Amino acid sequence: MQLRHRLRLSSPLVSLFPSPISQPVCLPPRLAVGLGSPFARCRRPDCRIGYGPGERRYSVAVGSMESATEARDPAASVADGGSGAARLSLEELNWDHSFARELPGDPRTDTISRQVLHACYTKVSPSAEVENPELVAWSERTAELLDLDPKEFEQPDFPLIFSGALPLKGGLPYAQCYGGHQFGVWAGQLGDGRAITLGELLNSRGERWELQLKGAGKTPYSRFADGLAVLRSSIREFLCSEAMHGLGIPTTRALCLVTTGKLVNRDMFYDGNSKDEPGAIVCRVAQSFLRFGSYQIHASRGKEDLEIVRTLADYTIGQHFPHIEIMNKSDDLSFKVGGVGSSVVDLTSNKYAAWSVEVAERTASLVASWQGVGFTHGVLNTDNMSVLGLTIDYGPFGFLDAFDPSYTPNTTDLPGRRYCFANQPDIGLWNIGQFTLTLSSAKLISEEEANYAMERYGDKFMDEYQSIMTKKLGLSTYNKQLISNLLNNMAVDKVDYTNFFRLLSNVKADATTPKGELLIPLRAALLDIGPERKEAWTTWVQTYIEELVSSGIPDDERKAAMNSVNPKYVLRNYLCQSAIDAAEQGDYGEVRRLLKLVERPFDEQPGMEKYARLPPAWAYRPGVCMLSCSS
Ligand SMILES: Nc1ncnc2c1ncn2[C@@H]1O[C@H](COP(=O)(O)OP(=O)(O)OP(=O)(O)O)[C@@H](O)[C@H]1O
């Protein structure tokens, strides 16, 4: 397939809502700036990407790179229920600890906080204090990924094993070493300070899954902190992992959530008012928890550890991107990527370049899918960027209620709103810029290849974003102006993002609808608009109906298609908070109900409509819609 690399002038989001952040020190080319203005150049002195006349552009023939990225979310590819997967007890799981086997480890196994040099991990065991741990919630869908028999959740020892108080037979616990840029600044070694991997297992479909306890006690990477997690943040992580999977968005998964029975002291707002909160541990599951920072840390340590970047890259490609190894060995030159003029980027000659492009593309797709459902991650530091393109680290995240491009759920982010909703596409690119810089400093890819990966990020993001927004509107062709005008209206009137798109499928492709009736199908989402805003909305709906008519898609067909991409239910922060309030009183019913709800976000689920309501007044108290990193 020949894809001509096109120059795109603006993303609807960014062009409408100029980014509210002050630009980071080293900003790769912005995806887009104001309408009609030229693309900015990268500010990195050594970066030559630019989009002005006569500057470098690529013509790309990507061959099977596209098909390689199609099978991207292994979790999503596993049918939920009735897949005929094996049902194993915990003792029967099929372990295979490739990370510890193939990568250099720390010779020390103590948990004293320290710099761990020349190693990717330290063997440490869970050590959180535990007293009568209780199973709060569990995911049968995640158990199925592991071939784990759901009856195992009823085992009396289950909470003890998944709080780390009893070892998991066959496991090989370790904490990973990684670094990261936090809020644009290099933070040095971070690492699993409270997450401990229990090991990797292989399921009957040949998939590899890593199990990890978050909040299981100190490791050498805990720095000044306690290695623990509280129930409030663990409920959020548990539910949102499964909610994102339900939405079809690549994510780390959650197997179960247990209380530790011990209290953990936290200063929720960093205002000196700390309090004791119940401790808890989530067991997360992913094909890998490798992050951009997993490579950055070794590149940052100079010559001696550059070889570790290569070893880790080889390991990652071999285990998690095996199609790249195959592609590289192929003589089929249809994979070749050619450039215009003197520049040529040949992805078959360098597997690391092909890999960096795939990481860039996966990240771009991921961010586009976040924008589509109104998800704001909240802390997009490079240590929270999965190399597999998964959503990772559910801290102060939030789904948009009222549409607000500058929304950030993270109080720590308030001064600059670096990680606000509208900035996520640019931040994804900034992070890819750091990732490719790491690979080029380890001499795995050239500067041209690094620039090319960043360029692919931009293209892929725009392709995916346009496709998602077109589907949300139930149209067959992208209409930039229509989307820009809609988002503008939504921002002005603070319209609920989820409910509006869900209602939109009720609009009929009927150009004879009287003007006074155009807003009726959307009334429930537009209740608060003033009379002076009616005209703007009516004009938009008129244009929208014209587009519907010209698309020729029958109303019922379009409604079904739209309802399969516009969720009825998202995990709004206030819903999480209700479940947290009840759980802190020992009632886990709401956590379990919410899990069932978010597993099927596109279904109407009669009787559950109250979960689609807007946040009540109490949701605006601190700590509900606005959170800190304290968890
Ligand atoms: N209570 C804690 N004890 C020890 N280390 C911590 C604690 N909280 C955070 N950290 C560490 O601080 C760094 C940044 O924290 P961040 O909030 O991004 O991660 P996290 O929520 O702990 O974990 P993850 O990214 O694995 O989901 C990480 O190295 C993390 O392990």
Ligand SMILES: [Mg+2]
């Ligand atoms: Mg993190």
